[in-house]
Amino acid sequence: MGSAAADALLPLDASRFAAESRAVVDFxxxxxxxxxxxxxxxxxxxxxxxxxxxxxxxxxxxxxDVILEDVRRHIIxxxxxxxxxxxxxxxxxxxxxxxxxxxxxxxxxNVLPFMWAASPAATELEGxxxxxxxxxxxxxxxxxxxxxxxxxxHGSTCEAVVCTLAAARDRALSNLGHEAILRLVVYASDQxxxxxxxxxxxxxxPPSNFRVIPTLAGSAYGLTADSVHEAVKxxxxxxxxxxxxxxxxxxxGLGAVDPVRDLGEVARQYGMWLHIDAAYxxxxxxxxxxxxxxxxxxxxxxxxxxxxxxxxxxxNCCCLWxxxxxxxxxxxxxxxxxxxxxxxxxxxxxxxxxxxxxxLSHPFRAMKLWLxxxxxxxxxxxxxxxxxxxxxxxxxxxxxxDERFEVVVPRRFSLVTFRLRPRHEGRxxxxxxxxxxxxxxxxxxxxxxxxxxxxxxxxxxxxxGAAMTEMRHVQDAWELVQDKAKEVQATP
Amino acid sequence: MGSAAADALLPLDASRFAAESRAVVDFxxxxxxxxxxxxxxxxxxxxxxxxxxxxxxxxxxxxxDVILEDVRRHIIxxxxxxxxxxxxxxxxxxxxxxxxxxxxxxxxxNVLPFMWAASPAATELEGxxxxxxxxxxxxxxxxxxxxxxxxxxHGSTCEAVVCTLAAARDRALSNLGHEAILRLVVYASDQxxxxxxxxxxxxxxPPSNFRVIPTLAGSAYGLTADSVHEAVKxxxxxxxxxxxxxxxxxxxGLGAVDPVRDLGEVARQYGMWLHIDAAYxxxxxxxxxxxxxxxxxxxxxxxxxxxxxxxxxxxNCCCLWxxxxxxxxxxxxxxxxxxxxxxxxxxxxxxxxxxxxxxLSHPFRAMKLWLxxxxxxxxxxxxxxxxxxxxxxxxxxxxxxDERFEVVVPRRFSLVTFRLRPRHEGRxxxxxxxxxxxxxxxxxxxxxxxxxxxxxxxxxxxxxGAAMTEMRHVQDAWELVQDKAKEVQATP
Numbered sequence: 001m002g003s004a005a006a007d008a009l010l011p012l013d014a015s016r017f018a019a020e021s022r023a024v025v026d027f028x029x030x031x032x033x034x035x036x037x038x039x040x041x042x043x044x045x046x047x048x049x050x051x052x053x054x055x056x057x058x059x060x061x062x063x064x065d066v067i068l069e070d071v072r073r074h075i076i077x078x079x080x081x082x083x084x085x086x087x088x089x090x091x092x093x094x095x096x097x098x099x100x101x102x103x104x105x106x107x108x109x110n111v112l113p114f115m116w117a118a119s120p121a122a123t124e125l126e127g128x129x130x131x132x133x134x135x136x137x138x139x140x141x142x143x144x145x146x147x148x149x150x151x152x153x154h155g156s157t158c159e160a161v162v163c164t165l166a167a168a169r170d171r172a173l174s175n176l177g178h179e180a181i182l183r184l185v186v187y188a189s190d191q192x193x194x195x196x197x198x199x200x201x202x203x204x205x206p207p208s209n210f211r212v213i214p215t216l217a218g219s220a221y222g223l224t225a226d227s228v229h230e231a232v233k234x235x236x237x238x239x240x241x242x243x244x245x246x247x248x249x250x251x252x253g254l255g256a257v258d259p260v261r262d263l264g265e266v267a268r269q270y271g272m273w274l275h276i277d278a279a280y281x282x283x284x285x286x287x288x289x290x291x292x293x294x295x296x297x298x299x300x301x302x303x304x305x306x307x308x309x310x311x312x313x314x315x316n317c318c319c320l321w322x323x324x325x326x327x328x329x330x331x332x333x334x335x336x337x338x339x340x341x342x343x344x345x346x347x348x349x350x351x352x353x354x355x356x357x358x359x360l361s362h363p364f365r366a367m368k369l370w371l372x373x374x375x376x377x378x379x380x381x382x383x384x385x386x387x388x389x390x391x392x393x394x395x396x397x398x399x400x401x402d403e404r405f406e407v408v409v410p411r412r413f414s415l416v417t418f419r420l421r422p423r424h425e426g427r428x429x430x431x432x433x434x435x436x437x438x439x440x441x442x443x444x445x446x447x448x449x450x451x452x453x454x455x456x457x458x459x460x461x462x463x464x465g466a467a468m469t470e471m472r473h474v475q476d477a478w479e480l481v482q483d484k485a486k487e488v489q490a491t492p
Numbered sequence: 493m494g495s496a497a498a499d500a501l502l503p504l505d506a507s508r509f510a511a512e513s514r515a516v517v518d519f520x521x522x523x524x525x526x527x528x529x530x531x532x533x534x535x536x537x538x539x540x541x542x543x544x545x546x547x548x549x550x551x552x553x554x555x556x557d558v559i560l561e562d563v564r565r566h567i568i569x570x571x572x573x574x575x576x577x578x579x580x581x582x583x584x585x586x587x588x589x590x591x592x593x594x595x596x597x598x599x600x601x602n603v604l605p606f607m608w609a610a611s612p613a614a615t616e617l618e619g620x621x622x623x624x625x626x627x628x629x630x631x632x633x634x635x636x637x638x639x640x641x642x643x644x645x646h647g648s649t650c651e652a653v654v655c656t657l658a659a660a661r662d663r664a665l666s667n668l669g670h671e672a673i674l675r676l677v678v679y680a681s682d683q684x685x686x687x688x689x690x691x692x693x694x695x696x697x698p699p700s701n702f703r704v705i706p707t708l709a710g711s712a713y714g715l716t717a718d719s720v721h722e723a724v725k726x727x728x729x730x731x732x733x734x735x736x737x738x739x740x741x742x743x744x745g746l747g748a749v750d751p752v753r754d755l756g757e758v759a760r761q762y763g764m765w766l767h768i769d770a771a772y773x774x775x776x777x778x779x780x781x782x783x784x785x786x787x788x789x790x791x792x793x794x795x796x797x798x799x800x801x802x803x804x805x806x807x808n809c810c811c812l813w814x815x816x817x818x819x820x821x822x823x824x825x826x827x828x829x830x831x832x833x834x835x836x837x838x839x840x841x842x843x844x845x846x847x848x849x850x851x852l853s854h855p856f857r858a859m860k861l862w863l864x865x866x867x868x869x870x871x872x873x874x875x876x877x878x879x880x881x882x883x884x885x886x887x888x889x890x891x892x893x894d895e896r897f898e899v900v901v902p903r904r905f906s907l908v909t910f911r912l913r914p915r916h917e918g919r920x921x922x923x924x925x926x927x928x929x930x931x932x933x934x935x936x937x938x939x940x941x942x943x944x945x946x947x948x949x950x951x952x953x954x955x956x957g958a959a960m961t962e963m964r965h966v967q968d969a970w971e972l973v974q975d976k977a978k979e980v981q982a983t984p
Contacts, residue, residue: 009872011588011804011959012575018521022514024593028600029510042612046842049616057624057865061872064593067863071597075859078613082603083504090610093853095602096503101516101556103599105563107806108520110587111574118582120534121570124541132549155647156851162654166694178698182671194826195852201823202658202850204696206670308853312503314599315855331693334686350538358694358850359648360687361585361800363807367567371559373549380501380553467503 009061020064027068031076032083035468039445040086044078080448085468088477089450091252091280091415092465096312098375102368103314114362116350123351126153126366132373133319136381137278137285137305140298143321145351151321152356153365157279159358160304160320161199161246163328168244168273168301169203170331176241185209185235188246189223191256193277196246209240217455220409221254223247225262232270242270247300249293250281253452253461254408255415257281257293264299276303279318283310284389284413287382293412301327310414310465312372312384317365320356329355388414391474392464398478404485408457414464419457420485431458433488440484447477501553512556519560523568524575527960531937532578536570572940577960580969581942583744583772583907584957588804590867594860595806606854608842615843618645618858624865625811628873629770629777629797632790635813637843643813644848645857649771651850652796652812653691653738655820660736660765660793661695662823668733677701677727680738681715683748685769688738701732709947712901713746715739717754724762734762739792741785742773745944745953746900747907749773749785756791766792771810775802776881776905779874785904793819802906802957804864804876809857812848821847880906883966884956890970896977900949906956911949912977923950925980932976939969 010016052074082093113122130151131144141147154160165186173180186200190212200210211231215221232242245267247258260276267274276297282305284290297303302322307313322328333355354360376384392414399405399418408417420437422430435451438460442448452459462481464474502508544566574585605614622643623636633639646652657678665672678692682704692702703723707713724734737759739750752768759766768789774797776782789795794814799805814820825847846852868876884906891897891910900909912929914922927943930952934940944951954973956966 009868009876011586011590011868011876012524013589014521014525017524017589017592018517020589020593021517021520021596024596024600025510025513025517028513028596029506031600032504032509033506044612046608046612047616049613050620053617053620055623056627056870058869059871061869062866064590064867067866071859075613075617078611078616079601079603080609080611082611083601093602093604094503095600097505097509097512098503098556100509100596100599101512104513104516104520104592104596107592107595107599108516108523108587109571109575110585110806111571112585112807116538117572119570119572119574120536120538121541121567124539124570125545125567128542128545131547135548155855156853158851162694162850169696178700179674181673181696193852198824198826198850202654202695204661204673208670314602315604316853332690334690358654358690359650360685361648361650361808363647367563374554374559375556376501376503377550377553378548379551384501384503 023064023068027071035081035084036086038076038081038084040081040084040448041442041445042078042080049074049078083466083468084448085466085470085473086447086477087466088462088464089448091309091463093308093315094310094312094465094467095314096372096467098371099312099314099368101375102371105371106364106367109364111364112361113364114354114360115352119364122364122366123353125370126353127351129153129366129369129373130319130321133307133369134321136378137282138291138294139303139321142298142323143303149321149323150325150351151319152353153369154318154320154357155316156318157193157277157304157306158195158199160302160318161195161275161277162202163320163332163357164273164275164302164322165199165203165205165244166331167327169205171327172241172243180241182206183239183241184243185211185240186244186246187211187213187228187231187242189213189215189248189258191215191221191251191253192246192248193252193279205243211235215256221251221256221454223258223263225259225266228263228266232266236270242272244273244275247274247276249276249278249285250413254417254454255281255412256409257412260294261296261299264296268299273302274300276300278303278305280306280309281413282306284385286378287385307369307372310385310388311381312376312467313369317369325356332356332358388464388469391469391471392416395462395464395474395478402482408454408459416462417452417459418462419459420489434458434460436488437484440488441480444480444484446480515556515560519563527573527576528578530568530573530576532573532576532940533934533937534570534572541566541570575958575960576940577958577962577965578939578969579958580954580956581940583801583955585800585807586802586804586957586959587806588864588959590863591804591806591860593867594863597863598856598859601856603856604853605856606846606852607844611856614856614858615845617862618845619843621645621858621861621865622811622813625799625861626813628870629774630783630786631795631813634790634815635795641813641815642817642843643811644845645861646810646812646849647808648810649685649769649796649798650687650691652794652810653687653767654694655812655824655849656765656767656794656814657691657695657697657736658823659819661697663819664733664735672733674698675731675733676735677703677732678736678738679703679705679720679723679734681705681707681740681750683707683713683743683745684738684740685744685771697735703727707748713743713748713946715750715755717751717758720755720758724758728762734764736765736767739766739768741768741770741777742905744772746909746946747773747904748901749904752786753788753791756788760791765794768792768795770795770797772798772801773905774798776877778870779877799861799864802877803873804868804959805861809861817848824848824850880956880961883961883963884908887954887956887966887970894974900946900951908954909944909951910954911951912981926950926952928980929976932980933972936972936976938972
C-alpha cells in the first residue's frame with residue numbers, strides 16, 4: 001500500500017485477505033520448523049526493543065512482507081519460545097494446529113456471543129462444548145446445563161475466581177447486608193495460586209480476612225480438612241463469616257492435590273462456597289486413572305480448568321462450571337435498554353454470557369475448543385496427556401537413580417520437582433548451588449525451567465507439557481541437567 | 493487422522509500446520525466473498541444447535557475438511573454476521589486483514605507477556621504500541637511511559653474499569669481503613685455504560701452508593717458539572733466519600749460526549765479518580781477535527797478505548813492508560829515465588845503486565861495492534877474513520893430531508909439516531925410503530941440495526957462502522973428504511 005487513501009485499505013477484501021494470511025501461515029510454518037534452533041529463553045536486555053522502533057506508527061501503510069521481516073529480526077530474538085519442545089518452565093501454554101484453526105475461525109468470523117441474540121450459534125456452541133468438557137473431566141451432572149448447572153469459557157482462572165467470589169459474596173450479603181463485607185473470610189492454602197488472594201482483594205474482601213493455611217510435606221502439600229476446620233472455627237468464634245474455600249487439583253508450585261471430598265464436607269458444614277481450581281491438572285482428569293483426584297466434586301459450587309495450558313487450545317480459554325448459574329448471573333447481570341433485542345423476545349430462556357463474566361464482550365472461544373476436541377478426539381487427547389506423563393515419569397526415574405539428586409515432592413502428573421542434594425550441610429550452600437544449576441541450564445538456551453521454594457528448599461521445576469516435546473527432548477534435558485550439575489559442583 | 497495414537501497427533505508439525513491453516517484461510521476467503529448474501533441477523537431458534545450436535549466429542553479425531561463442512565452447515569447459518577457490510581447495530585466490532593494477521597502471529601507464537609522475563613519482546617512491544625496509540629489519540633504526555641504514566645492492552649473496557657476502580661478504592665482505603673468501603677461513592681450518568689455499575693459492584697462498592705446522574709436533551713445527554721457537583725455535595729454532607737467519576741466520550745446509546753474538562757475540575761476538587769471511557773469514539777480521536785472532545789484529559793487518572801471496535805483490530809483489544817501505574821500495580825500486584833525469575837534479577841525496572849490487570853496470563857495483543865498500525869498507517873486509519881463519518885452524515889442528511897423521520901440526537905461520530913415522527917399524538921403509538929419498523933428492517937435480512945430508549949422515545953440506532961461497508965450499502969439501508977417505513981405506516 002502506497003499513500004493511503006481510505007479506499008485503498010480494503011480491510012476485508014477477500015483475495016487480499018487470503019494472500020496476506022497465507023504469507024503469515026508460511027511465516028509460522030518456518031517458525032515451527034526452526035523453533036528447536038532458538039535459545040528457549042532469550043538473551044534480552046530491558047528496553048532493547050524500544051530503541052529499535054520509532055516513536056510513532058508510520059504515516060503510510062507498509063506491506064505485510066516488510067512487517068514480517070521486522071517480526072523476524074526484532075521480535076523473534078526477544079521472545080521466550082513457549083512452543084519450543086525444550087520449554088519445561090512454569091506450566092505449558094499449548095498451541096496446536098487445531099487450536100490455531102479454531103482461533104482463526106473465531107477471529108475471522110469475529111462475532112460476539114455476549115448475548116444469545118447477538119450470535120445464536122456461537123452462544124449455543126459454547127454451551128455444547130462446556131458440557132462436553134464437563135463430561136470428559138468427569139464432573140457430576142450438576143455442573144452440566146442438562147443438570148441445572150452450566151459452564152462458560154473465560155479468558156483466565158483469575159477471571160473465573162473473581163466471578164465466583166462475587167457470586168459467593170453477594171449470596172452472603174443478600175442475607176447479612178452489605179456491612180457484612182468486612183466480616184467475610186476466604187480460605188486458601190499456602191500452595192494455592194495467588195489469584196485467589198488477588199481475586200478476594202478485587203471483590204473487596206478485607207486483606208486481613210484472607211487466610212493462608214500452611215501445608216506440610218506429610219500431606220504432600222495438600223490442604224487438610226482439620227487445618228481448615230480449625231481456622232474456620234477460630235474465625236466463627238471471632239464473629240467472622242466463612243465465605244469461600246479454595247481447593248486445588250495440581251498446585252502451581254508443586255502439583256499438589258487438595259483432598260476435595262474432605263474439604264467439601266467442611267465447606268458444606270459452614271455454608272462456604274467451594275471452588276476447585278484444576279487449571280493445569282484438569283487436562284489430566286480426562287484420563288480415568290486420574291479421576292480419583294476430583295472425588296467429591298459434587299460438594300463444590302464451582303470448578304475451573306484451562307484448556308490453554310495442557311489441552312492444545314491456544315491462548316486463551318478457561319472453562320468455568322457452576323452448580324447454580326443464577327448465583328453467578330445475579331452478581332453480574334444487568335439489562336440496559338441498548339441490549340434488549342427487538343424481535344428476540346421469545347428468547348427469555350436463553351443463556352446470555354455477558355452475565356456469566358466480568359466483561360460484556362466475549363470472543364467466540366467455543367470454536368477453538370470445539371476444533372481441538374473434534375480434530376484430536378477423546379482417544380487422541382488421552383494419549384497426548386499420557387505421553388507427557390510417561391516422559392515426566394522417565395525423568396523422575398533418572399533423578400531417583402542418580403544419588404546427586406533428590407526428587408522433592410512425588411510426581412503426580414507431568415511436573416517433576418528436584419534439586420541437587422547437599423554435599424555439605426547448610427541451607428545457603430544448597431540454595432546457591434541449585435540456583436547456579438538453574439541459571440546454567442537456562443543460560444545454555446537448550447532448555448528452560450523455573451523454580452519454587454518450599455520448606456526453605458530451592459526446588460527446580462521441570463514440566464513436560466509443550467506440544468512438540470518428544471522423548472528425545474526430555475533425554476537431552478536430562479543430559480543437560482547432569483552436565484550442568486557436574487559444572488556447578490566442580491566450581492567452588 | 494484415523495484411530496488416534498498420540499504420535500499421530502503431531503499437534504505442531506510444520507507442514508501439517510501449514511496445510512490445515514491454508515484450508516481455514518480458504519474457508520474464510522469464501523466467507524468474506526459471500527458475506528453480503530447472508531441475512532445479517534439469523535433466523536434461529538433457541539436450542540437449535542444442541543439438537544444438531546452429539547452429547548460427546550468424537551472418540552477418534554476427524555479431518556479438518558469434515559469439521560469445516562460442519563461449520564458451513566451448522567454454525568454459519570446461526571451467526572449474526574458482525575462483519576457484514578450491512579451490519580449497523582450496536583457498535584462495530586471490526587475485523588481486518590491486518591488485525592487477523594496480527595492475531596495469527598500472536599496465536600501462532602503463543603507466548604505470554606505476563607512478566608517481562610516470560611517474553612521480553614512481547615512486553616516491550618506492548619509498551620511501544622500503547623505509547624503510539626496515546627500519541628495518536630492525542631493524550632497528554634502524562635499517560636505515556638515516557639511521561640511517567642503508561643498503558644496496557646486489556647480484553648475489554650469492563651476489565652479496565654474494574655482495575656481502575658480497584659486502584660481508586662485501595663488508594664482511598666489506605667488512608668481511611670477498609671471499613672470506609674461502605675462509604676465510597678461512584679458517579680456516572682444515565683448514559684454511561686452499565687459496565688461502571690457492574691464494575692463498582694464487583695469491587696465491593698455498596699450498590700446503594702452508585703449514583704446515576706440524569707442527563708438532558710438540552711446538554712445533548714452529556715453529564716453537566718453542576719449536576720455532578722450537587723450530587724457530590726449531598727453525599728459529602730451525608731458523610732460519604734466521593735471516589736470515582738465516569739465520563740464518556742461517545743456513549744453507547746446515543747454517542748453523547750461528557751465535558752471532560754468541566755468534570756475533571758469537579759473530580760480534582762474532591763480528590764476523585766476520573767476515568768474517560770472512549771470505547772467507541774476513541775478511534776475517531778485520531779482525527780484532529782475530533783480532538784476537542786478530550787480537552788481536559790490531563791485532569792483524568794485513566795483513559796480507555798477499544799481498538800476492537802472501530803479500529804480494525806479483531807477481538808479483543810482495549811487500551812487502558814493511567815497516569816500512575818503505581819496505583820494500579822499496588823492494587824493488583826503480588827510476587828509469589830514461582831514467578832520470581834532466576835537470572836532475571838537485573839530486570840527490576842521492567843513492566844510486569846500481570847500487575848496491570850485482573851488475570852495473570854495475558855495474550856500477546858500488542859502484535860495485533862502493531863500490525864494494524866503499520867499495515868494501514870496513520871493516514872490510512874484517519875481516512876478509514878472519516879469515510880464512515882461521511883457515510884453517516886449522508887444518512888443523517890437523508891433523514892433530515894424526509895419529513896416522516898426525525899433525527900433524535902445530533903450525530904457526532906458515525907452513529908445516527910432516528911425515528912418515525914408521530915402521525916397522531918400519543919407515545920404508545922409511536923413506540924409500537926418504530927418497534928415495528930425496526931423488526932421489519934432486521935427481518936428483511938438486508939440490514940441489522942438496534943435501538944435505544946431516551947426520554948421515553950424509542951430510537952433506532954444506525955451505526956456506520958463495519959470494515960466492509962461502502963456507500964452503496966448505506967444507500968441500500970436508506971432505501972430499506974424508507975420501504976419498511978411505508979409498509980408499517982400503511983398497516984393499521
